[in-house]
């Protein structure tokens with residue numbers, strides 16, 4: 001997917017031309033401006049066959065239901081980012097589990113578009129109440145098979161479909 005919204009070089013402000021299907025080249029300084037995906041992580045926290053969602057307090061998609069998580073900071077691995085985001089958004093310490101899968105998507109902010117790679121990771125919560133803060137203003141538990149209508153991002157639907165399929169497989173394995 002092209003990032004057609006970025007038209008100017010981040011180094012010199014020169015005009016960009018397509019370099020190939022995905023990246024751009026600056027006409028002025030000749031640098032190639034890469035449009036590689038930004039890594040992000042999403043928390044899958046399941047209790048009593050219900051999945052934890054948080055309500056976005058900011059744009060993009062303010063007011064919609066998202067999974068806890070966010071973009072990785074420089075130097076962080078996914079586990080560290082997961083612990084930090086859960087502390088920031090929910091006020092809790094978590095035990096980080098296995099990676100469920102990775103899901104590519106587009107993130108459209110205020111005047112910019114980025115490709116994102118979302119790493120989904122299972123978590124168990126530590127002691128303490130969930131206290132929404134930072135980028136979220138609420139939380140709710142929805143049954144695995146009945147996600148809320150107002151879901152923030154496309155990759156969530158894809159991941160939920162996979163998660164439900166895995167759940168069914170696990171059930172059939174046990175029978």
Ligand SMILES: [Zn+2]
Pocket residue numbers: 009010011012013014026027028029030031
């Ligand atoms: Zn340039």
